[in-house]
Amino acid sequence: MTTKRYVGSLLIGVLVGLATGVYLGWEQFPVQYTNSSLAALAPRAQEEYTVMVAEGYQYDQDITAAVARLQPLNKDNVFDYIQELTERFIAQSNVPYIPVMVALAEAVGRLTPIMEIYRSTPAPTPSSPVNP
């Protein structure tokens, strides 16, 4: 009888302890990574990083380097990602970021109709025929 109570108390204690330990380990004091890659950045930080790369492209006009700087984000398709983020900024009226992102999207060949009006250099319109 004594042993049964002892084992029963131990089991109850283990269960309570496990629940507490899991709660502490996952919720209160989760593992904090300190050697992370850019791909693990929070989505908002990734977007900010992408905007910085787009602004950097405005500075150096080196699209190869800009795309290379986005590679560590480990996106399935960097061009898709640029287009999607640019269109999202437009949909959210995130005005400060739109022009540089549109320029980056255009540089990678992903200028969509919704982006047209945000281009810094509008596309030339066909000139009217000149009468001799």
Added chain:
Amino acid sequence: MSSNRHLRSGTGLSWFALILGVGLGITAGLIYTWQIDPVVERNTAPWQLSSAGQEDYVVAVALSYAYNHDLPQAFNRLRALRPNQNVWDLVATVACDRVKTGKTVTNSDIRVIRALEQLYRPQGASGCADGLYPTPVPLAFATPIPTSTPTSTLPPPLTKTPTPPLPTSTPFQAAVPTTTPPSGSFVLARLESFCDPTVPGVIEVRVYDRQGQGVPGVPVQVTWSGDQRDTFFTGLKPEREMGYADFEMTPGRSYSVSIPGLTSRTPVVNAEPCQATVDGETVSTTTSYWINFQQQTG
């Protein structure tokens, strides 16, 4: 009685066993959640990045600052990396590390170093990259003139100029607006290798207009290893020639060289070893090349 000292008859629980169980359970729970199945890594903050990730982030901040010159914004972005430390020292360290690790090969690399320096030096930080790649003074010919027409590259008639023509070798020629890169098509006019230990593995590019005058400001793109490329401009060494630019190759690699409007084949050169004779001695070095592009007439 001694064996029952941990039993409490009222509840039927052994407090000793209960506390022991809780301790074991917490230990097991933490081992599981910290070691075996930790939280999935997400929502990482910039300060948690690896050194490589932090370097990428700092470079992005510096290039962004070089574009918008928004210092508070750059500061806040860097603070996300180093919440309680001097962020400008971090930028200087990144620049220094990039120089030490040889990330100064391409024009893009050098622009990065300049952007980093442009960010940290005015804030009082310093590092081993200070002044290594000063920002060049803007040259007049680097600014395209939107209203220019293809015929604007023709020299003006002498009768329009009351003063004698300037010698072609004077530096003032660099500021003559008619040196805007022509938009016409170019052909490969010369591709020749040479072996000179004083200029090992160098591609010397010269771009000439229809009149045979060197054309500054023409972007020359070299591509190697399939997707690696670099762009440099003619005219940055006016002491050589106005249409001159050069590029240092890495031994063993192949490079294709192109300029906008090139209608002929793109020349491909190999940085292969060669032997030259200097003062009667045979010296091993890397093959260099002369590549001339000529604007087509008509």
